[in-house]
Amino acid sequence: MRRKVRTVRFLAQSYNRPPAPSGWALSFVPQSVPGRVVTAASATEIAPEDLGPIYRTMLLARSLDERCLAMQRQGRIGFYAPVMGQEAAQVAGAWALDPADWVFPAYRELGVALVRGVTLDELFDQFFGNSADRMKGRQMPNHYGYRDRNFVVGSSPIGTQIIQAVGAALAARRRKDPIVTIPFFGDGATSSNDFHAGLNFGGVFQAPTIFFCQNNGWAISLPRSRQTAAKTLADKGVAYGVPGVVVDGNDVHQVFRAVREARARALSGAGPTLIEVQVYRLGAHSTSDDPHRYRTDAEVAEWKKQDPIGRLKHELIEAGQWSEDQDAKLLEEVRAEISAAVTRTEAIGPADPLSFLDDVFATRTLQLDEQRHQLEEMLHSGLVKP
Amino acid sequence: MRRKVRTVRFLAQSYNRPPAPSGWALSFVPQSVPGRVVTAASATEIAPEDLGPIYRTMLLARSLDERCLAMQRQGRIGFYAPVMGQEAAQVAGAWALDPADWVFPAYRELGVALVRGVTLDELFDQFFGNSADRMKGRQMPNHYGYRDRNFVVGSSPIGTQIIQAVGAALAARRRKDPIVTIPFFGDGATSSNDFHAGLNFGGVFQAPTIFFCQNNGWAISLPRSRQTAAKTLADKGVAYGVPGVVVDGNDVHQVFRAVREARARALSGAGPTLIEVQVYRLGAHSTSDDPHRYRTDAEVAEWKKQDPIGRLKHELIEAGQWSEDQDAKLLEEVRAEISAAVTRTEAIGPADPLSFLDDVFATRTLQLDEQRHQLEEMLHSGLVKP
């Protein structure tokens, strides 16, 4: 079932795995969030010393999936959309960015968030919708954003961030900020109005944007083959004069290189790039989904062989820089960090009951003031309970 | 300024002008509407005896433009969007269809309407919005449709008919009706959400649809080059797995052949085709537009050399089947027909003042009955005047 991964147009060199790096050792940054290790902005290969942190971040994302799925079953969080299978794509893709670049995520971009320095506590604050949540408990789990990390807050409607990212890129260019914007979206999102508008505006205005399409094979129950009759999703760039590339999203090197090249191209003024990152959604669409209804175990098993985490681990072990023992220890460490964050954040109280009447506008209108007052009275008299 | 016309993908043979037909004479059907002459459904060349009626229909469309623009200036009709420059594309494109095929027009498809047998009286009834108007005076001029001619009633929002045509094609296929649907739209419409959805659904479901895109160089003041960075509009088919072709829309033969081949392809179950018909809007966008604000006279003059009517006339004269004298006489005849239709239809009274409360639903709701009653009283007491 493995789709053939091929390179189209624009990027001449092929994305084969680079020779195993030598003379470096895995170095993990100690806190839960790996903190971006700066590499020369022009480098198109992952710096050897970054592979460790990248691997750790991927493992952290995977472990978060496990924990959150369990917590959702226990009724401790309301919803969760796992990233499993897309860790290499997201972590390597985000790793190739500059912290000043603007990320426009969908709802499955946990790996990206971790690279941007979103902390475990911040994530769980959001999942619980507690009083520390930067989103003030207004969004479902997985829908978060942090302005200071240039990680825009996502929404549920599919695709809307794509054209927004183009707008932001034009704004950045107008301000002469040397950054790119990068919307993350799925194969399903290529059918959205906003993809069409985003790619078209991107092409016409030569926006410094990287369209990062994670083709994970499925849009809930719809397979990629029924989403569009295009040969590849990268091919869609042709419709907009935007170069398209296909990369194997289970290979951190390919993804990193593609983003770096697209970034350089965007900053040089040569316009946007559409990157189709071929991955597979190993888990369910979300905790509301039962993938057994629409796909076979055999297909999943086939893709599990490409598991990006196993693949990078293998590469590291092959290179003599890593061992199963160390891996087990790392996993334990990561899980402990998660547990600690859960304990801390679950103890934080719920959002202020009156808070949901804020932020409709910059300042509350008289009408909202009045409604807030009514709510206060209803809380007071016990008509409603938080 | 002439854009290079080239053939891309799918249709292997090039669209050169065929050898001049011999052994035929121009035969004009006598009434104002030429009445479709049936040619073998499989033929990909225009039947020699059809060239006369095609030419006459083109001339009729051009003369209608002249008349309507004048009438708009005189305040006799409220609005008009001329077809000038697109007569060959529309008349030959429509000529290649079967009367059972469903046409989904925009607002500039006068040439198509004439081929479908829409009469001059029907057109002017609509332009005047009089009591004989099939649209019951509810739409601006140029927005008409006739169910019995399989010519769906158009609307102003750009592009909406494209995905609708795909839905209708799927419905026809479900009923096993051997027909195609054909939305007509402009270069600007390729940026619409409905183009994106239409091409995508068309490709995924292999709908028997012909996407007939008239690239007339402009979307009001926006040149084609700023509408999209795609090399050609036909290229956009790549994004949807839909073959695209580019044809010279000033050449009736190329257009006819492209539609015939796309039609055969669609009916064979092989799916839709996107045809980019390269033409030029010789007139203003509409009577509300002043093209001098955004384009040069030189560009227009350059394109006038390609005038599709002049070109076909030249072909006919070259073939010894036509003369300037005959042409002058034909023009006179056509103008007289138009005058007669105007005289007849302008004398018809206005729409029934109460009629605008009908057709919101199949039957008037109580609420609309009540509003109708109120309107009746207001008319009676003179509060409002038709």
Add this chain to the structure above:
Amino acid sequence: MTEVTLVQAVNRALRTAMSADPEVLLLGEDIGVNGGVFRATEGLLKDFGADRVIDTPLSETGIVGAAVGMALYGLKPVAEIQFLDFIYPGFDQIVSELAKFRYRSGGQYPCHVVIRSPYGGGIKGGLYHSQSTEAYFAHTAGLKVVVPSTPADAYGLLLSSIFDPDPVIFLEPKRIYRTVTGEVPEGDQRVPIGRARTVREGTDVSVFAYGAMIPPATEACQAAEADGVSAELIDLRTLVPLDAGAVLASVEKTGRAVIVHEAARFCGYGAEIAAILAEKAFFSLKAPIHRVTGFDTPFPYALENLYLPNAARIRQAIVDTVRAG
């Protein structure tokens, strides 16, 4: 007659309509092999085939636009929009095309389309899985808007909608998809569009509600008995066309009105009911008209139970209204 949930009643109505008429077909996201994310179309692909239960690409523009095209040709498509919150990419096709085709063509092109969509809050769906924007559609001339609150109405009204010659926006209160059960008939037994349902009779105040607000409104009316108040509860059921006769008759009797909906208040559907009463039942009215609604904010996540009207708030409004005059 069998006892089913509201979502099962929807499923049964679809099945009945498809069995009765081969020109009825379904299209939408994840409705085929997956049976719909709420299972409203469960089993239909198997029984009616991929030709009639069509899984579409992720495009509401496409779903609505294709449905319009199918209807123009003569079929009776029933489109599912996965959540009402995701209908907006198809909004242009709905308000510009679906609603206006019959009108603009002088009656030549009816648009026999049903758009079904789960809507409303109470399932911890946050901003984008909770909205009640029925007012957008109710304000759009040319659309009928139907909202059932019981399995029997879901069944009978959906059948009426599918065989109605006009476009119908059929909003399914997903919060009570599985919490409300009831009997539904077999076969093509329809509930007419355009008639309100009196849930309970009363003499002191009229309560108007619909959808998922019916259970708390019922509870509130019962509870108000303890306050010595006799409340009449009307389930509007079809928002367009509104059963204005039933609304006016009730208020002419009771002299007081409480209007309940979960949508934001400002320019919500309840405003129209209030406006009609203030115009046509003015001299019957003894007290200010009270609206119990969602707040004028986007729909929140963690605090949704504060946002949504509950029985206690409705009861208070009933009592306050009766005490006011």
Add this chain to the structure above:
Amino acid sequence: MTEVTLVQAVNRALRTAMSADPEVLLLGEDIGVNGGVFRATEGLLKDFGADRVIDTPLSETGIVGAAVGMALYGLKPVAEIQFLDFIYPGFDQIVSELAKFRYRSGGQYPCHVVIRSPYGGGIKGGLYHSQSTEAYFAHTAGLKVVVPSTPADAYGLLLSSIFDPDPVIFLEPKRIYRTVTGEVPEGDQRVPIGRARTVREGTDVSVFAYGAMIPPATEACQAAEADGVSAELIDLRTLVPLDAGAVLASVEKTGRAVIVHEAARFCGYGAEIAAILAEKAFFSLKAPIHRVTGFDTPFPYALENLYLPNAARIRQAIVDTVRAG
């Protein structure tokens, strides 16, 4: 001070804002070299450059979505939608994104966007060049909705909108673009959002209107004097936030209300005014609340003068209301 038309006032306000703040920029269809199909952006491309007066491809999704992205980054985009009738392809970006960004992000991402659009009937535009669907936007929490009716208000309110930290839907009554003239100040002189304007004072009945309905409403009020009726006319000007204080104060004084808008009646903006009055001014009301509006049909072409409220209809409603109680 100079005498200008309403559309010239719009042009001037854009120029003033762009001169004052380099982060203000315009985007839309045909706004650059063509100066806008109504000439609202005439001359601005020449003076501010293609970087700040951006002709876009034909996509309202793109225009609104790009404007949202620009605003997230910190600019102050002013988007033009060529006719309000064509805003719906951008509706998802408006209601799902623009209106909710600040809220969903807990205040992190304001969305400093103005969407300007000519709206309303009376120019023989038929179904698709005439609509007044302000109620859609007014019902959407998170959007401000502004409608000027004079050049001075167009100027001052547009400036306020451009420098307002929230998204504003700025609806320009195109029917009176050139028929109404008046003085506008020089420089950054703003009219505050959220305040109604008393066009004329009166004691017997309050007339609420906005946009292109102000001229016929003014005429009607004057004419009603001949019937011995003293009518107060309030131009609501900003539909969201509504100046509820002004509305209530007027009706508390007059005891009667007539509401005028050209949009369809059912669930139109007028319903909210009526509902607020029926709730909060109930005991001041002496007569039924009367709405003078468009009909519940799509907007017609040939018969648009029957569809649109005129001075005679408004005058009749004023007189009827005063006679009713």
